[in-house]
Amino acid sequence: MSTETRDTVFIGKKPLMAYVTSTLIQLANLPTVNIKARGMSIGRAVDVAQIIARKTENAGYAIGDIKIDSESLESQDGRVRNVSTIEIQIKRN
Amino acid sequence: MSTETRDTVFIGKKPLMAYVTSTLIQLANLPTVNIKARGMSIGRAVDVAQIIARKTENAGYAIGDIKIDSESLESQDGRVRNVSTIEIQIKRN
Numbered sequence: 001m002s003t004e005t006r007d008t009v010f011i012g013k014k015p016l017m018a019y020v021t022s023t024l025i026q027l028a029n030l031p032t033v034n035i036k037a038r039g040m041s042i043g044r045a046v047d048v049a050q051i052i053a054r055k056t057e058n059a060g061y062a063i064g065d066i067k068i069d070s071e072s073l074e075s076q077d078g079r080v081r082n083v084s085t086i087e088i089q090i091k092r093n
Numbered sequence: 094m095s096t097e098t099r100d101t102v103f104i105g106k107k108p109l110m111a112y113v114t115s116t117l118i119q120l121a122n123l124p125t126v127n128i129k130a131r132g133m134s135i136g137r138a139v140d141v142a143q144i145i146a147r148k149t150e151n152a153g154y155a156i157g158d159i160k161i162d163s164e165s166l167e168s169q170d171g172r173v174r175n176v177s178t179i180e181i182q183i184k185r186n
Contacts, residue, residue, distance in 0.1 A: 001121060039136060041136075042132075042135055042136035042139055043133055043135035043136050043177065046161045046177040047177045050161065050175070051162045054175075055161065064163060066159040066160075067183065068139045068142060068143065068156060068159060069143070070143045071148065075143050082143070084143050084157050085139075
C-alpha cells in the first residue's frame with residue numbers, strides 16, 4: 001500500500017472497515033477527504049461515511065457536502081450506459 | 094394507488110421508472126419532493142434523482158439538499174443493526 005496522501009477514497013469491493021481505516025488515515029494529514037463511489041457501491045459509500053461520523057462523534061469528524069452525478073460508461077457490448085455516482089465530503093468539526 | 098399528494102417518495106423494489114413517474118406527478122403539485130431510501134436501495138434513489146435531473150434539464154427540476162443518516166433496525170434474530178439512509182430533495186429550478 002502506498003503511503004502517499006490523497007484527498008479521495010474510492011469505494012470498491014473490499015470489506016467496509018478497510019475504507020473506514022483508509023479514510024481515517026488520510027484525515028490525520030488532511031482537513032477534508034472525499035469518499036467516492038459509483039453504481040452498486042453507492043450504498044457502501046454512505047455506510048463508510050456513517051460509520052466514521054458515528055464513531056468519531058465527539059472526536060470528531062462530520063459529514064460535509066454531498067454531491068450526486070452520473071457518468072457515461074461504455075459497456076462490453078459497446079453500448080453507452082449512464083451510471084450514478086456519489087461524492088461525500090468528510091471534514092474536521 | 095392513492096391520488097393524495099405527498100412530499101416524499103420511498104424507493105423500493107419496483108422498476109426505476111415507476112419512482113421517476115411518482116416523483117414527477119408530485120412535483121406537478123408541490124415545489125419540492127424528497128426521495129428517500131435505505132440500505133440496498135440507496136443507489137437506486139440516486140439513479141431516480143439523476144434521471145429526473147437529466148431529463149428535465151431545461152424544463153426543469155434540479156437536485157437540492159442531500160442528507161445521509163442511519164437508522165437502528167431490529168432484525169429477525171432480535172439483534173439491532175444500523176442501516177444507512179439517504180434523502181435527496183428535488184426542487185423546481
